[in-house]
Amino acid sequence: MTRLPDWLGTGSERRAKLLACLAVLSIAVATVGVLAAPDQPRLTVAAESPENNTLVALQGYKHEGKAVELTPAGEVVWEYAEPDDVFDVEALGPDRVQVSTASEVADRNCPERYRNDGFPNCVRNSLRVVEQSSNEVLWNYSWYDAELHEHELHDADHYTVPAKGSGADGRADRWVMVDMGNDRVFAVNRQQEIVWEWNATETYDRPRRMGPESDWTHMNDVDRLRPGAFQVSLRNFDTVIELHVGNGSESGERSVRVEPVVGPNRFAGKGDVLYEQHNPDRLADDHLLVADSEHDRVVELNASGEVVWRFGGSGTLDWPRDADRLSNGHTLVADSYNDRVVEVSDEGEVVWAVETGALPYEADRLPAEWSDGARAEGSSDRPTATDANLADGGRESLVGRYAGYVVAISKYVLPAWVGRQMPWLVVAAVSLVGAVVEGVRWRGVRVRR
Numbered sequence: 001m002t003r004l005p006d007w008l009g010t011g012s013e014r015r016a017k018l019l020a021c022l023a024v025l026s027i028a029v030a031t032v033g034v035l036a037a038p039d040q041p042r043l044t045v046a047a048e049s050p051e052n053n054t055l056v057a058l059q060g061y062k063h064e065g066k067a068v069e070l071t072p073a074g075e076v077v078w079e080y081a082e083p084d085d086v087f088d089v090e091a092l093g094p095d096r097v098q099v100s101t102a103s104e105v106a107d108r109n110c111p112e113r114y115r116n117d118g119f120p121n122c123v124r125n126s127l128r129v130v131e132q133s134s135n136e137v138l139w140n141y142s143w144y145d146a147e148l149h150e151h152e153l154h155d156a157d158h159y160t161v162p163a164k165g166s167g168a169d170g171r172a173d174r175w176v177m178v179d180m181g182n183d184r185v186f187a188v189n190r191q192q193e194i195v196w197e198w199n200a201t202e203t204y205d206r207p208r209r210m211g212p213e214s215d216w217t218h219m220n221d222v223d224r225l226r227p228g229a230f231q232v233s234l235r236n237f238d239t240v241i242e243l244h245v246g247n248g249s250e251s252g253e254r255s256v257r258v259e260p261v262v263g264p265n266r267f268a269g270k271g272d273v274l275y276e277q278h279n280p281d282r283l284a285d286d287h288l289l290v291a292d293s294e295h296d297r298v299v300e301l302n303a304s305g306e307v308v309w310r311f312g313g314s315g316t317l318d319w320p321r322d323a324d325r326l327s328n329g330h331t332l333v334a335d336s337y338n339d340r341v342v343e344v345s346d347e348g349e350v351v352w353a354v355e356t357g358a359l360p361y362e363a364d365r366l367p368a369e370w371s372d373g374a375r376a377e378g379s380s381d382r383p384t385a386t387d388a389n390l391a392d393g394g395r396e397s398l399v400g401r402y403a404g405y406v407v408a409i410s411k412y413v414l415p416a417w418v419g420r421q422m423p424w425l426v427v428a429a430v431s432l433v434g435a436v437v438e439g440v441r442w443r444g445v446r447v448r449r
Contacts (some may be wrong), residue, residue: 012430033100036205043074045353052367053077054332054354055097056341057089057362061411064358067099069132069366070190070341075369077113078132085363085382087154101126102152111144119146119213127175130339134299141175141192143257148217151181154361155279159224176230178219181389182212185222187233198256200234216267221279233280238271242287243433249445262288262305270294273305278321279362287384291320291333296404297394298323298333309385311344315397322362325382329390334360337408348393353374359411 041056049072058066061297065086068122069078077367080099081088088100102126107115110122129139145151158175161171172196176187186197200217210216221233230243244257263271275294283289286303297312299321311331312320318337324333331348341363343352 001123003398018168025242037153040067040076040204041070041074041354041356043353044340044355045342046073047349048343049073049353050343052368053342055089055091055101055366056334056354057086057357058356058358058362059087059336059361060084060358063104065101066358067097068356070354072352080130080132080135081094084148085152088156089362089365089386090156091366092129092158096138097130097132097236098156098225099128099130099175100153100156101128102148104148105144108268114146115219117146121148122146123148123151123181125151125179125181127153127177129440139190141177142189143179145181150218151213154178154180154220155222155343157222159226161227161351165166174258176222176224178232180215180217180219181381183217183219185219185230196256198243198245198258201285201401202256203258218276223280227283231280231282233277234263235276235278237263237266238274238276239264240274240277240290241265255354259390262301271301275303279323281324281382283325283382283384284387287386289323289325289382291323293319293336294319296320298331300384300390301449302326305386309390309393310392311348312394313396314404316350316394319408321360324364327382328364329388331390334363336360337404344393346388346390378382 010105025098029154045072048126051072053072054070056068056070058064060066063084064085066079066081067086067089068076071077080097082099082101082103084104085102086099089097097260103126103356105122107121114122123146124142124144126140126142128137130136131138156175156371159174159176160171161174162170162241173190174187177187178185183200187195189195191336200219206212208214217237218235218394219232220235221231223231225231225242230245232241234241240261240263242261243260246255255288262447263274274290274292278293280288280289280290284301287308288301290299290301292299292312295312296314296317296319297310298317299307300306302307311317311333316326317335319335320333321336322334323331326343330351331344333342333344335342336359338353339357339359340353342350345351405443
């Protein structure tokens, strides 16, 4: 048995000194972590390097939102900064991206209806088409809402419809957006006119206890699947639905039919399959790839809603909010609370990872060439887990689940460096308290003697 040094003493004196040493060590480790933390994204796993660059939307924790393009080596080659939040970035073609942003505006600069509405400040949601080479905004659609939190624009999708005389190819631009604050999905044309819209109140009953500014549906994603069909994520319903607009004509008709895809299709408790999901993508054979966020995993569901592939668990992922299936069968994941983007191989292993240094919301791998129909997002031409024979991966950790949540929340309310070093700072604080308690006991024993 190893004998402790005599200077540590015995009993309470020893425990007090050991705890004080642990506190000093924890503070030292936290300090080193702060000094060594990278200001820019950095490559952490490079078992298989991707061939193309990756677009990443960084929501950030406190007014640090931006969109970046990363090389396979994790280097930033393009950046578009936004004072507050960036939720989605998608490439429209060479040198053109669209960015979904939400910026907090001081009450004095808000429209009159939002100046004295009981909420501090207001939010300006904007969908912007940006030229990457100059960062010039080529097109913009914006609207104001009551507040930044839970009233942001999280996603938009660009598509075209036939229209004579609207361009050399006879196609007209459309953008469909999810308006979280008003529980609606709507599409606009290039002239910024609303061509169709659907509000959740047309189909679902809002609970009586929830007002119009409450976080009821938390719509956070929309994708056009085919003419007249749009897939929408109702996060707080744990449900993915399809909207069928104007019987497929997209002619501006207001009639919209709702078809549930998976989930309880109502505002209720935790869903059986999904739990507050983000960014569902439709794959081949009507499979669905979903970032099952509160379960800390990514899942693929078949057309019957059965899980056929899964990756994650709190020991591997922490609140993932985007997953795209790549053409080679790999899966690209925005691992939000771990502040990283990872690529998962067909064997269920992380083969590429970049630590982003901020809260990532979405990641898209850019195509090698912008040929007709090329897309940066995972879509219906991507392989299913069944066809590609993908292996499950990841692990669950009960400690990791709760520790990760505490660290993530701390980054919202404390300086970023404090949040990143929270585990060591907690150890230091507990050790210091313990050292003080044991020191008091030791002194009391000495006095009684």
